[in-house]
Amino acid sequence: MNALLAGVEIGGTKCVCTLATCPDDIQAQIHVPTTSPERTLGNIATVLDQWRLKYGFLALGIASFGPLELDTKSPALGTLVRTPKVSWSGANLTSLAGHEPFAIQTDVNAAAIAEGRWGAARGLASWAYITVGTGVGVGSVVAGQPLTGLGHSEAGHLRIPGVDTIFGACPYHGDCVEGQASGPALEAGSGIPGPDIPPDHPVLERAAKALAYLCHNLVYTSLPQRILIGGGVILDRPILLTRIQEHLVRSLSDYGAGHEIAENMLDYLVMPQLGKQAGPMGSICLAAEALDRSVNPAC
Numbered sequence: 001m002n003a004l005l006a007g008v009e010i011g012g013t014k015c016v017c018t019l020a021t022c023p024d025d026i027q028a029q030i031h032v033p034t035t036s037p038e039r040t041l042g043n044i045a046t047v048l049d050q051w052r053l054k055y056g057f058l059a060l061g062i063a064s065f066g067p068l069e070l071d072t073k074s075p076a077l078g079t080l081v082r083t084p085k086v087s088w089s090g091a092n093l094t095s096l097a098g099h100e101p102f103a104i105q106t107d108v109n110a111a112a113i114a115e116g117r118w119g120a121a122r123g124l125a126s127w128a129y130i131t132v133g134t135g136v137g138v139g140s141v142v143a144g145q146p147l148t149g150l151g152h153s154e155a156g157h158l159r160i161p162g163v164d165t166i167f168g169a170c171p172y173h174g175d176c177v178e179g180q181a182s183g184p185a186l187e188a189g190s191g192i193p194g195p196d197i198p199p200d201h202p203v204l205e206r207a208a209k210a211l212a213y214l215c216h217n218l219v220y221t222s223l224p225q226r227i228l229i230g231g232g233v234i235l236d237r238p239i240l241l242t243r244i245q246e247h248l249v250r251s252l253s254d255y256g257a258g259h260e261i262a263e264n265m266l267d268y269l270v271m272p273q274l275g276k277q278a279g280p281m282g283s284i285c286l287a288a289e290a291l292d293r294s295v296n297p298a299c
Contacts, residue, residue: 248269
């Protein structure tokens with residue numbers, strides 16, 4: 001019997017608490033609105049405490065939007081730093097942990113790991129996962145490990161040349177991918193609530209070009225064998241994927257791996273196999289890794 005695990009995905013609009021062993025065995029899943037850090041984390045803690053008493057899960061995974069301090073040697077481990085969601089800057093997410101083993105990671109890195117374990121990246125050594133929603137996040141896995149170094153990847157803030165920054169939705173860089181293609185950017189650029197933006201609106205073409213530039217840069221830097229692109233903005237508008245694919249072919253222009261990618265585009269730039277469960281299952285993956293480390297510290 002597989003171990004029962006708990007996971008929390010903390011997003012800019014909502015958080016998802018999951019109790020599961022794997023994608024095919026979700027025992028419970030509760031959504032908590034993302035409001036203030038105090039209220040949101042308090043509500044999540046209540047859910048986890050109830051599950052601890054009722055089920056006694058064995059480990060906890062926390063997957064959150066960033067930027068996030070992930071240095072395990074830092075006293076600030078699990079703290080959000082200078083995030084575009086300004087009121088959350090300084091919030092420490094490790095307060096959710098109890099006595100069980102736990103692990104914390106960015107939401108996009110966790111989703112990428114889940115796709116490698118259960119989804120569209122199985123069998124690959126290197127891949128990238130992009131989520132487009134309240135923000136634009138990128139999780140890059142290189143040689144089987146999330147890309148790390150000076151912090152974690154923030155490729156959603158790569159700047160896009162020649163764009164109009166008037167409606168840029170990122171408070172740090174209006175001309176970055178997030179500033180041009182996130183849900184708030186679409187609403188700011190169109191003046192229309194996100195779900196009501198028609199498929200032929202110019203703001204969606206602008207977003208498709210920005211996301212294609214992002215994929216172009218990933219192709220030539222982290223060298224993904226496949227790019228997965230999800231999040232509400234994409235999953236709710238499948239036509240956007242086609243537009244991004246078309247722009248990416250033109251952008252790569254047959255250079256380097258560009259020719260091979262163009263010939264296999266429908267298998268190269270794809271939606272995540274786990275769909276909207278990629279993020280929640282990412283948190284479950286983190287819990288599984290934490291449990292493994294507690295059993296075998298050498299892992």
